[in-house]
Amino acid sequence: MFDLSGLFHYLYDSVASIAGVKDSPPSTSNHSSFNNSTSNQIIDLQFLVDYFTPGPLTATEVLIAIVKTGIYGSVISIVTWYIWNWSYWIRKGVNGPRGVPFLGVLDVLMKHEKPGLLKLGEWTKEFGKIYGITDGVHRTLVISDPTMVQEIFVRQFENFYGRKLNPLQGNPDTDSRVHLLAAHGHRWKRLRTISAQSFSHASLRKLMDTVEDSAMELLRHIEERTSGGEQIDMLEFYQEYTMDVISRIAMGQRGTRMFNNPEIDIVREIFDHTRNPILVICQVFPILGQLMRELLMANPDRAAPFKLLNLMRQRVLKRIEEREQEVQNGGELGEPQDFIDLFLDAKADVDFDKEAQEEFTKRNMKVIKQLTEDEVIGQCFLFVIGGFDTTALALSYVTYLLAMNQEIQKKLQEEVDREFGDADIEFEKLGKLKYMDKVMKEALRLYPLASISNSRKCMKTTTVNGVQIEAGTYVQMDTWTLHQDPEIWGEDAKEFKPERWDREENLKGAYLPFGLGPRQCIGMRLAIMEQKILLTHILRKYSFERGAKTAVPLKLVGSATTSPENVYLHLRPRI
Numbered sequence: 001m002f003d004l005s006g007l008f009h010y011l012y013d014s015v016a017s018i019a020g021v022k023d024s025p026p027s028t029s030n031h032s033s034f035n036n037s038t039s040n041q042i043i044d045l046q047f048l049v050d051y052f053t054p055g056p057l058t059a060t061e062v063l064i065a066i067v068k069t070g071i072y073g074s075v076i077s078i079v080t081w082y083i084w085n086w087s088y089w090i091r092k093g094v095n096g097p098r099g100v101p102f103l104g105v106l107d108v109l110m111k112h113e114k115p116g117l118l119k120l121g122e123w124t125k126e127f128g129k130i131y132g133i134t135d136g137v138h139r140t141l142v143i144s145d146p147t148m149v150q151e152i153f154v155r156q157f158e159n160f161y162g163r164k165l166n167p168l169q170g171n172p173d174t175d176s177r178v179h180l181l182a183a184h185g186h187r188w189k190r191l192r193t194i195s196a197q198s199f200s201h202a203s204l205r206k207l208m209d210t211v212e213d214s215a216m217e218l219l220r221h222i223e224e225r226t227s228g229g230e231q232i233d234m235l236e237f238y239q240e241y242t243m244d245v246i247s248r249i250a251m252g253q254r255g256t257r258m259f260n261n262p263e264i265d266i267v268r269e270i271f272d273h274t275r276n277p278i279l280v281i282c283q284v285f286p287i288l289g290q291l292m293r294e295l296l297m298a299n300p301d302r303a304a305p306f307k308l309l310n311l312m313r314q315r316v317l318k319r320i321e322e323r324e325q326e327v328q329n330g331g332e333l334g335e336p337q338d339f340i341d342l343f344l345d346a347k348a349d350v351d352f353d354k355e356a357q358e359e360f361t362k363r364n365m366k367v368i369k370q371l372t373e374d375e376v377i378g379q380c381f382l383f384v385i386g387g388f389d390t391t392a393l394a395l396s397y398v399t400y401l402l403a404m405n406q407e408i409q410k411k412l413q414e415e416v417d418r419e420f421g422d423a424d425i426e427f428e429k430l431g432k433l434k435y436m437d438k439v440m441k442e443a444l445r446l447y448p449l450a451s452i453s454n455s456r457k458c459m460k461t462t463t464v465n466g467v468q469i470e471a472g473t474y475v476q477m478d479t480w481t482l483h484q485d486p487e488i489w490g491e492d493a494k495e496f497k498p499e500r501w502d503r504e505e506n507l508k509g510a511y512l513p514f515g516l517g518p519r520q521c522i523g524m525r526l527a528i529m530e531q532k533i534l535l536t537h538i539l540r541k542y543s544f545e546r547g548a549k550t551a552v553p554l555k556l557v558g559s560a561t562t563s564p565e566n567v568y569l570h571l572r573p574r575i
């Protein structure tokens with residue numbers, strides 16, 4: 001039993017003494033709220049003492065009181081921290097939409113029906129080329145000033161080498177399956193060096209047959225489905241194509257499974273999701289991110305990305321087993337068949353300096369030049385995600401724009417006929433499709449579909465064009481605004497004009513569909529090759545035409561990438 005009344009009497013006397021009423025009646029008086037007998041009209045606090053000292057307390061009651069105090073204290077500290085973090089830009093005097101504490105503007109940015117990346121543009125109009133938002137706990141500076149973009153992505157790369165991640169992607173410093181998009185520092189450098197080999201000129205040439213085979217298969221499906229003059233959703237067809245290609249080059253699939261691949265639904269689900277509650281919770285409470293990640297790794301069927309990761313794990317382990325079997329049977333491994341083989345064979349030709357060695361030791365990582373099993377899984381997983389949606393969307397936008405601009409389509413068909421006629425498509429000759437390059441560039445200018453990846457984390461406090469950016473702050477480029485800014489592109493900025501690329505422009509920091517600087521998209525050349533091969537095949541046989549089901553303008557949706565809801569078109573056979 002504990003009697004706390006002594007303690008409260010002591011506190012009461014102390015307060016009274018500080019208030020200058022030391023001689024006020026002792027705290028044994030009755031429950032009158034005011035003591036009018038003193039000349040100072042002092043409030044009698046006796047009722048408080050009585051309230052807080054109900055008598056002797058049991059040990060359990062004391063324990064409960066301590067726990068309650070701890071909980072209240074923690075809640076107050078957490079709420080205070082969140083309000084402090086949320087008010088960061090207000091304290092800095094930086095303009096921007098505020099949202100509400102805890103969420104910031106996260107709920108606005110995660111809307112599937114009204115893509116957050118387009119919302120950034122609306123805010124840019126309201127707040128200017130630099131403004132601050134908080135999304136969850138992230139303090140993010142949104143930028144659409146080309147000079148600053150160039151400075152952050154290229155000149156000051158050493159201060160901005162991290163990217164903005166969601167907590168479910170794992171800790172970039174410690175996660176064993178960290179992939180290229182999430183990694184930073186020396187781990188990124190090592191992964192980038194190894195992965196770059198898979199996208200070299202020589203590797204792409206080897207992949208060309210697979211890509212072309214998938215393109216021919218798609219053409220067969222197009223022929224089948226449009227023979228009666230029906231309109232088809234080109235987005236759906238392009239997704240089948242890119243899924244087929246990436247499954248064959250990064251998922252160990254042998255041969256085509258177009259329109260017959262159940263895994264496409266898993267990957268579609270990753271991009272189709274509306275607001276995923278688990279993701280929102282982790283964005284607001286990143287501390288739960290690692291725990292959620294572990295739980296989802298153990299129960300992969302609960303979330304599409306983890307389902308895919310698990311599938312990738314099975315594929316990589318199967319391939320390792322097959323390779324071991326081949327060697328045991330006295331055979332040789334021979335030419336790599338896909339990215340899994342390339343990664344299993346790869347060795348990074350990076351000489352790690354002392355600092356890098358120390359970082360690896362600190363993180364308890366062995367400095368091996370080869371990728372670990374987990375890293376191979378992580379990279380292939382990323383390439384499936386990176387290779388599926390982006391390229392299908394790029395093709396969809398090009399196709400829509402061609403259907404809406406028949407003169408441009410005609411000019412492109414003339415180039416395709418001139419360079420290839422009915423002949424086979426040769427890898428080396430793809431470079432001759434100069435007008436196609438301009439068409440694709442212009443489509444990505446109007447629809448920079450993967451602009452969410454154009455972000456960085458400030459790793460060291462620095463000043464960019466007079467603006468101080470503190471370590472830990474994120475920067476997100478408002479790519480849609482940059483790409484359609486009349487100050488950069490002229491008054492016709494919103495029009496589709498491939499000819500604008502005839503001029504040599506000084507576009508530093510103004511055009512970044514694939515990002516910029518050392519972290520620029522590694523799959524860019526593969527994406528271009530896939531588009532060129534397929535468009536050549538289709539445009540030799542068909543013209544795209546607008547139909548009754550074509551949505552004009554396109555309805556854009558998505559939170560990770562920005563996608564048209566559908567792209568229904570007629571494909572009219574060329575005579």
Ligand code: HEM
Pocket residue numbers: 153180181182192382383384386387388390391394449450451453454455512513514515516517518519520521522523524526527
């Ligand atoms: C038209 C298609 C594509 C577009 C528009 C696109 C766009 C982007 C953008 C904007 C970035 C961020 C670059 C930066 O931060 O500077 C990026 C990074 C990346 N992309 Fe792509 N991408 C496309 C296709 C692909 C393909 C086909 C793959 C792989 C198969 C891929 C894999 C990656 C990877 C791994 C990164 C991270 C690179 C790093 O951080 O080092 N992308 N992409």
